[in-house]
Amino acid sequence: MYDTILIRYSEIYLKSEYVKNKFENQLIENIRLKINNPEAKIKKGRHRIYVKTKNIEKHTKSISKIYGIKSLSPVKETESEIKNLTQEVLKYASNVIKKENAFACRVSRSKDYPLKSKKIEEKLGAIILEHINCHVNLEHPDTTIYVEIRGKKAYIYDKIINGVGGLPYKTQGKLIALISEGIDSPIAAWMMMKRGCEIIALHYGSSQDYLKVLKKLEKYSVHEIKSILIPWDKTLMKIQEKAGKYTCVLCKRMMLRIAEEIALKEGAQGIITGENIGQAATQTIYNLRVIDEAVNLPVYRPLAGFDKQEIIEKARIIETYMLLKPGSCGYVPSKPSTRADIIKIKKIEQKLKPDELVNQLMKECEIK
Incomplete structure (x- = not known):
């Protein structure tokens, strides 16, 4: 179900562009060393790092101990076009929402996306209700389906795993x-x-x-x-x-x-x-x-x-x-x-x- 690890950091984005780039590169080096897989693909996004590798859930757990990471999630990457996104979210939801459970959808998007976050949440919630025996509870859901839209890509997930935070190791002497x-x-x-x-x-x-x-x-x-x-x-x-x-x-x-x-x-x-x-x-x-x-x-x-x-x-x-x-x-x-x-x-x-x-x-x- 997962094909990518989405990694979030906190303090790094407060730095100047030069320092931020330096810290991001050190964090990526540390992640690559931890995964120890030459075939792994790692790329930077806005305040995000994306890792494509095998054994996603195993590496998500080990990477969570790396300094500089605020939180991370195993995710499904897909195209952000709304028709495709709706179908992929439905597939994902059918695997994680249990019968008669409550759910909520939470969407964040880049500013260039044509639909507002609230409108996307309504569309995704409607198709889930249509095909899965469940109900909406925005305050206390059993499962939350998160969607991050970044340009032409979207990332679907239901888990947010806390990291240890701080700054990447070897950035301070x-x-x-x-x-x-x-x-x-x-x-x-x-x-x-x-x-x-x-x-x-x-x-x-x-x-x-x-x-x-x-x-x-x-x-x-x-x-x-x-x-x-x-x-x-x-x-x-x-x-x-x-x-x-x-x-x-x-x-x-x-x-x-x-x-x-x-x-x-x-x-x-x-x-x-x-x-x-x-x-x-x-x-x-x-x-x-x-x-x-x-x-x-x-x-x-x-x-x-x-x-x-x-x-x-x-x-x-x-x-x-x-x-x-x-x-x-x-x-x-x-x-x-x-x-x-x-x-x-x-x-x-x-x-x-x-x-x-x-x-x-x-x-x-x-x-x-």
Whole structure:
């Protein structure tokens, strides 16, 4: 019944013509990569993208996860001439309207079409009533038959599937995303990816389980996510020996320094973390300011205003919740500082020699 996927986007059409064209082309590239079928045909329309490929319903579901798509529908494409359109809508309706059910017709058209939308809806509704045992209910229909007329073509459908929205992946430059084995950091990365940012994942530790999270995120990015693994236990031991109650703050400062070093090498414009205000000792507004002072690049915290339950709900939706079992850090002091003194922090760092630590860890990093 379906031969095309009709794709709608929202924010892209607000851009200038040059930027809009650039974003549309990136979105098409991402769609093509997701479908992975050289025979698929993709074309642009006004605020629409049309995809002709095999396995329409399967691809409709997978494409719905691509950033930049507001909604999409599996559709039947036909000629827009009214006699042909009426017959095709009747065929379509006979497959989707159940006996004695209520229906409605909704038509949108390009301005050059000779008939008004209301008149077309009346014609389509009349022929459906004539041939199918059903009735009209414009307020609460069981089935809505949608028709979009664009020039000489028309598109018939009854389903509108929500996409994730946002901007196409890889339209906003690169960011380094700190990915732990917890719940928060994958959501933070996902949210910045939704705004079109390409991420490079940075994980501190020896376990490679975090790669499972990246596989989930790649369902949305479509592109493979580069990742870097930094061995961390020895460094954390050194920090703990010198830092006492400031261990966590110094740990975070060191993590940002390494992330900034990698960002400069990779051409990234900032760093993403999963911190939200007040959740842990390092996440007070006082400590976050001290932590950020360690680097010059901006640190993006898209979860700053979220509570834990909101984060968990988002993690369930994107299927990263409890994908990994986060363990407790054995280096957390019994009474960590919630309001670190930057002068004391810098004195401790003089003993740790952070520049030397960064250089050593950069030599030991593992690229995945």
